[in-house]
Amino acid sequence: MKAAIYQVPGGPHSVEEVTIDHPKRTEVRFKITACGVCHSDLLVWTGARAADFRPPMILGHEMAGIVEEVGPEVTMVKPGDHVIRGGSGVCGKCKWCMSGKYFRCVNRGRYTRREPHEPPTTWKGKFIGGIGGGPGGFAQAAIVDETALVKIDDDLPLDRMALIGCGVTTGLGAALTTAKIPPGATVAVFGAGGVGGSAIQGARIAGARQIIAVDVFDKKLEMAKKFGATDVINAKKTDPVEAIRELTDGGVEYSFEAIGNKKTQTQTVLCLAPRGTATFVGVGRDGDVLDDLPVYFITAAERIVRGHHLNYSSNAIDLGYIVSLYKRGLLNLDDMVSQHGSLADVDKAFHDMEGGEVVRTVLLPNG
Numbered sequence: 089m090k091a092a093i094y095q096v097p098g099g100p101h102s103v104e105e106v107t108i109d110h111p112k113r114t115e116v117r118f119k120i121t122a123c124g125v126c127h128s129d130l131l132v133w134t135g136a137r138a139a140d141f142r143p144p145m146i147l148g149h150e151m152a153g154i155v156e157e158v159g160p161e162v163t164m165v166k167p168g169d170h171v172i173r174g175g176s177g178v179c180g181k182c183k184w185c186m187s188g189k190y191f192r193c194v195n196r197g198r199y200t201r202r203e204p205h206e207p208p209t210t211w212k213g214k215f216i217g218g219i220g221g222g223p224g225g226f227a228q229a230a231i232v233d234e235t236a237l238v239k240i241d242d243d244l245p246l247d248r249m250a251l252i253g254c255g256v257t258t259g260l261g262a263a264l265t266t267a268k269i270p271p272g273a274t275v276a277v278f279g280a281g282g283v284g285g286s287a288i289q290g291a292r293i294a295g296a297r298q299i300i301a302v303d304v305f306d307k308k309l310e311m312a313k314k315f316g317a318t319d320v321i322n323a324k325k326t327d328p329v330e331a332i333r334e335l336t337d338g339g340v341e342y343s344f345e346a347i348g349n350k351k352t353q354t355q356t357v358l359c360l361a362p363r364g365t366a367t368f369v370g371v372g373r374d375g376d377v378l379d380d381l382p383v384y385f386i387t388a389a390e391r392i393v394r395g396h397h398l399n400y401s402s403n404a405i406d407l408g409y410i411v412s413l414y415k416r417g418l419l420n421l422d423d424m425v426s427q428h429g430s431l432a433d434v435d436k437a438f439h440d441m442e443g444g445e446v447v448r449t450v451l452l453p454n455g
């Protein structure tokens with residue numbers, strides 16, 4: 089099969105022939121029909137996460153496709169089923185899984201039953217992996233544990249469903265399961281990309297009264313309005329903290345950082361009302377530390393700063409629920425897919441993301 093290989097930080101991808109095994113035991117091999125390009129892929133490609141992720145790799149982790157072949161112990165899906173890769177697979181046996189908190193599985197993301205000498209995917213005879221605890225989606229197929237997949241109806245558009253594999257679930261999960269925005273709340277979302285746009289939609293679904301989107305591109309802010317933003321701020325033209333305080337008479341109750349930038353992380357805290365909660369969703373460079381968080385500002389008015397991570401929190405959301413929101417017209421995925429591409433378009437997708445051109449590029453590895 090073909091895959092786009094990340095070989096050098098910041099360097100071009102090359103589409104290469106890669107070998108993929110047959111699924112063993114509880115594994116499933118599925119054809120990747122669509123794979124969204126997430127900023128977390130871009131971060132790895134730039135070398136900003138080199139401590140954990142080194143080339144060569146197959147990036148891409150927002151996948152949807154069709155089951156091709158199943159291992160002998162698979163019971164959850166069968167060939168021909170349409171699926172979203174909804175996470176990294178869980179063991180079902182650790183203390184977290186056994187207490188129903190499978191999203192905290194300590195074996196999540198490992199090939200729980202694969203040994204190092206039997207790699208699922210090889211390039212030039214050597215193991216090649218991806219990010220997000222599994223094989224990369226910028227490829228024509230992948231092998232995952234059956235618990236990583238969510239079966240969906242055959243008539244759902246796989247290019248939109250793919251986004252549920254990361255960005256949409258991360259943003260919705262931040263708003264609904266981590267922050268638990270109550271009806272009537274005031275909200276600010278920094279970054280109106282795939283994750284931030286989904287947090288905005290989560291806030292709308294939760295019934296927030298005011299949703300303020302902050303971005304540096306007017307194009308993104310126009311999209312943010314489609315997703316549910318009631319107010320928009322271009323941070324290149326206006327100080328977002330001052331503007332948010334003014335719009336809300338003193339600050340928002342819930343804020344979200346969906347960029348991964350130290351300056352906007354601090355701003356996400358500074359725009360909070362007393363007792364407000366800032367949720368950090370963005371991922372920055374290895375070793376990022378915030379030095380300029382005003383401690384007494386947090387202490388004196390009992391503000392909360394917390395994190396949200398797809399694998400840890402969002403997977404607590406039933407992905408079937410997210411699919412149902414789309415089917416009922418409550419979740420706008422159609423406007424999140426800005427453009428399609430092929431495996432040869434990974435670099436273009438990254439440049440378009442950096443240039444503010446797209447909410448999401450979705451690659452179609454099998455054409």
Ligand SMILES: NC(=O)c1ccc[n+]([C@@H]2O[C@H](COP(=O)([O-])OP(=O)(O)OC[C@H]3O[C@@H](n4cnc5c(N)ncnc54)[C@H](O)[C@@H]3O)[C@@H](O)[C@H]2O)c1
Nearest residue numbers: 127128279280281282283303304346347348370371397398
């Ligand atoms: N926590 C998780 O589980 C998780 C999951 C997926 C992605 N992420 C991270 O979330 C972040 C967002 O991912 P994405 O895929 O939505 O990225 P994206 O590129 O689609 O969106 C980021 C947005 O931030 C805007 N932006 C950039 N600088 C800004 C600034 N100074 N002020 C205001 N807006 C600014 C960009 O214009 C863009 O619209 C990344 O750091 C990514 O790695 C985290």
Ligand SMILES: [Zn+2]
Nearest residue numbers: 179182185193
């Ligand atoms: Zn487990």
Ligand SMILES: [Zn+2]
Nearest residue numbers: 126128254255
């Ligand atoms: Zn992602």
